[in-house]
Structure formats: structure tokens, C-alpha cells
Amino acid sequence: MKRSQINNAIKVAMERLAEYKITLPCFGYWTKENWIKNQDITGTIRERMLGWDVTDFGTDDFEHCGATLFTVRNGDKQDKQLKMPYAEKYIILSDENEQEIPLHYHVYKSEDIINRGGGVLVVQLFNKAEDGGLDKERDVMVYTDCIKRVLKPGELIEIQPGDSITLEPYVYHRFYAKKGHGILIAGEVSKVNDDNTDNVFYQPSERFSNVEEDEEVTYPLVNEYNVF
Numbered sequence: 001m002k003r004s005q006i007n008n009a010i011k012v013a014m015e016r017l018a019e020y021k022i023t024l025p026c027f028g029y030w031t032k033e034n035w036i037k038n039q040d041i042t043g044t045i046r047e048r049m050l051g052w053d054v055t056d057f058g059t060d061d062f063e064h065c066g067a068t069l070f071t072v073r074n075g076d077k078q079d080k081q082l083k084m085p086y087a088e089k090y091i092i093l094s095d096e097n098e099q100e101i102p103l104h105y106h107v108y109k110s111e112d113i114i115n116r117g118g119g120v121l122v123v124q125l126f127n128k129a130e131d132g133g134l135d136k137e138r139d140v141m142v143y144t145d146c147i148k149r150v151l152k153p154g155e156l157i158e159i160q161p162g163d164s165i166t167l168e169p170y171v172y173h174r175f176y177a178k179k180g181h182g183i184l185i186a187g188e189v190s191k192v193n194d195d196n197t198d199n200v201f202y203q204p205s206e207r208f209s210n211v212e213e214d215e216e217v218t219y220p221l222v223n224e225y226n227v228f
């Protein structure tokens with residue numbers, strides 16, 4: 001995707017978060033110059049990949065398939081004592097073209113996906129079949145705000161503002177913002193997050209995009225901290 005799309009996506013996300021009175025930690029507003037200036041004190045932030053993460057999952061179709069994420073906190077899986085066994089993110093999805101995070105599951109991570117406001121979150125679920133694909137026979141058992149639900153394979157479930165859904169490992173999930181309901185601010189509260197190894201996509205996807213540099217970097221992404 002283009003750098004101009006990334007810069008714009010972060011600007012839109014910042015505006016939407018501000019509208020909902022959500023303030024990010026200071027590094028959420030740092031430009032590339034701020035990151036360079038604060039290099040000595042940000043080793044842990046960079047290692048744990050906190051900050052902005054804009055991706056089209058390698059589709060080159062950000063409007064339909066992609067997300068603007070901000071990782072607020074994250075532990076370290078290598079830390080055997082796991083002093084911080086959790087992670088938190090914001091996920092901003094445009095409703096204009098029902099922008100989606102494509103079907104994937106996690107091997108390690110359980111996550112609550114939360115509708116923090118602004119739109120309607122739609123989630124589609126399948127169990128993982130023996131062959132690694134989608135199980136189109138078995139119902140999916142899932143909890144929404146600790147209320148047990150049984151869904152048909154591939155059934156869509158809407159999560160309204162304030163509500164959430166708990167996704168366990170090996171459950172395929174895809175989610176998007178419902179058209180006409182506004183730019184969605186979703187949240188994620190999970191076990192430690194490792195986006196380099198713990199996403200298994202149904203269709204071949206890149207977790208991080210190749211970037212075409214058509215303008216200057218405004219806010220660096222989590223996978224770019226080692227570049228400068």
C-alpha cells in the first residue's frame with residue numbers, strides 16, 4: 001500500500017478516537033523525529049511493537065481489506081515469568097466499504113474483540129477443520145460478554161457498542177464494520193500478542209504490507225522501528 005494511504009488512515013483514526021474522547025499514550029502522537037529523539041528510552045516499546053500498525057494484509061485493497069491498529073500494551077512471550085501476560089489494541093475499521101480483517105485464527109492467543117463505539121462490529125466464525133480449512137459442519141460455541149452462544153458455521157453475529165466477543169485459539173474469525181453505521185472503534189484485550197508468528201490466515205496474506213513511498217513518513221509503524 002502507499003505511504004499516503006497509511007498517513008491518511010492514521011489521521012482518520014486519530015480524529016475518530018478524539019471524537020470518542022479516547023486519548024492514546026504519548027508515543028501515539030510521535031512523529032518520526034520524536035522517535036529518533038527518544039530512541040534511548042523506547043527499547044521496550046519497540047521490542048513489544050507498541051504503536052501504529054496499518055495493513056492491507058498484502059491485498060493492495062486497503063478500502064475493503066485492512067485495518068488501522070494501535071497496540072497500547074503488550075507483554076513479552078520470551079519472558080518466562082510472563083510478568084505482563086496481556087495485550088491491548090484499538091482497531092479502527094471504515095464502514096464505507098465494510099473494511100475487514102480477513103479470516104484467520106491464532107494458535108496461542110485468546111482475545112476479546114470489543115465494540116468501543118462509533119459503529120457496528122460484524123463477526124463471522126468457523127471452527128478449524130481437521131485439514132486446517134473451514135469446518136462447515138460443526139456449530140461454533142462462543143461467548144459474548146460471558147453469555148454462551150451457539151452459531152452455525154459462517155453465521156454472522158453483530159456486536160453493538162459496549163459489547164464484546166471472546167475468540168479462543170483455533171477458531172477462524174473475520175470481522176468488519178457494518179456499512180452505514182460509522183467508522184468503528186474496536187478494541188482488543190488478549191493474551192500476549194505476537195503478530196510475527198501467531199496469525200494463521202485462511203487465504204495467503206501478509207500481516208504487514210509492503211509500502212510504496214509516495215510521500216514522507218508522518219508516523220512510523222510498529223514494524224518500521226528498526227529502519228531508522
Ligand SMILES: [Fe+2]
Pocket residue numbers: 104105106111173
Ligand atoms: Fe484475531
